[in-house]
Amino acid sequence: MRSSPFRHTGVERIPNPVAPAVDSNTDRPGLSRALRLSDASVIVIANMIGAGIFTTSGLLLRELGSPIMMIGLWIAGGFLALCGAFCYGELGAAMPRAGGEYAYLTELFHPLLGFLTGWVSLVVGFSAPLAATAIGFSAYIGRAFPGLLELGGGGVAMKVLAVAIIAALAAIHLHGVAFGARVQNWLTGGKVFLIVSCIVVGFSFGSGDLGNLLRRTDLSTDAVGWRAIGLSLMWIMFAYSGWNASAYVGSEIRDPQRTLPRSLLVGTGTVIAIYLGINLLFVYAAAPDDSKGVIAIGGLAASQLFGAGAERIVSIVIGFALVSSISALIMLGPRVYYAMARDGCFFGAIGEVDPESRVPAKSIMLQCLIAVIMVLTGTFEQILTFMGFCLGIFPIAAVLGVFKLRRRPEAVRSIPAYPLPPIIFALTSFAILVLAYLERPLESSVALATVGAGIPFYYLFTRHHRADGAAGKDDAP
Secondary structure: OOOOOOOOOOOOOOOOOOOOOOOOOOHHHOOOOOOHHHHHHHHHHHHHHHHHHHHHHHHHHHHHHHHHHHHHHHHHOOOOOHHHHHHHHHHHHHOOOEOOHHHHHHHOHHHHHHHHHHHHHHHHOOHHHHHHHHHHHHHHHHHHHHHHHHHHHOOHHHHHHHHHHHHHHHHHHHHHHHHHHHHHHHHHHHHHHHHHHHHHHHHHOOOHHHHHHOOOOOOOOOOHHHHHHHHHHHHHHHHHHOOOOOHEEEEHHHOOOHHHHHHHHHHHHHHHHHHHHHHHHHHHHHOOHOOOOOOOHHHHHHHHOOOHHHHHHHHHHHHHHHHHHHHHHHHHHHHHHHHHHHOOOHHHHHHOEEEEEEEEHHHHHHHHHHHHHHHHHHHHHHHHHHHHHHHHHHHHHHHHHHHHHHHOOOOOOOOOOOHHHHHHHHHHHHHHHHHHHHOOOHHHHHHHHHHOOOHHHHHHHHHHHHHHHHHHHHHHH
């Protein structure tokens, strides 16, 4: 095993844990193991069902020109997410630590890889989606209540509302993981109920046409066509991102060896079914030519199915769904920066746990501050163009880590049809990135540059940590 310059690289073994009073490697308070299977599964569902499913289908129809192909790619993306969930389930059972793939890459490969995935999580993976989802929430609420657009010239009111929802949900999660999980469960339960209700009501009483599935424009089978498929799959995998969500709170899950893998599969399987239902409803509601390029496709579908009056109701439902996603992002992202700080490769204060609420409070506030800055400046829109590429890189490395993990005694062999799931996930994900790069070289190059920009920060934090360690030894009696 490669030695690590950081403190916390051993495998955490707590088969039936009770929340520890302090971190096992320091005398500081540790995270509380308070999350059950239902809580962890809800975190996966809440993190997956976000802005992606409500904005990408119109873009996909524009790129593909075929509803059948779009549905097929959503199925393929779901299968790929399941393959990843199987692999992360095995990784998480063996290494039930906060930070998810940050912990896996640090332990199995090198701390630099772990740091870079944490770097991407901070800049792109959580803060940008948090800002974008908050803006999406405010936009849908503004669509439902047009009077809001008249306040402050429209844009100001929407930004204020986006900042307010981030601040409100941050305050909830600063009160403790158990309280935050209860709120998350209610939000996600309500979201799933409302979305499923819309699907059932839409098919039962809406004015649509399943014949829209067969309407299409020809898709080229040459290189340009394949590049469009690759780009479309990358967008779809962004919508599916979150299939690994409960791995980020491994240090707060009860009986993680059993609970964590099951939560990944339950959550991912549930979302796949919901996504297929939503996309079939979108196609049923509107002809492909009407849907191409439409971002707010949920509102379009509602107006086509039930008339313009239904658009307000559906906009409120989608806004409520996005609140749950914002809450999940606030819960998950800070655990990555917390884990990095505990390992000495981020600002030490970010690794502190509030002694009363037992949550990484400063980490939560840092992520929310970055998201608020993005909301106020609008830079989140630029980040979103290359977010999918950034987020597609490190899960490949983490999944390949299963092969290294299986050579260790602590491995929990739970992947069905091994080694097919990790091979399928890694090869397909790599092919998606290559095709997406060929289709959008500028955005993809910026994404690679963003990843590379984290390398000097890694060596800066590493040098600082080693200097602190040396000073501590010199001061020892």
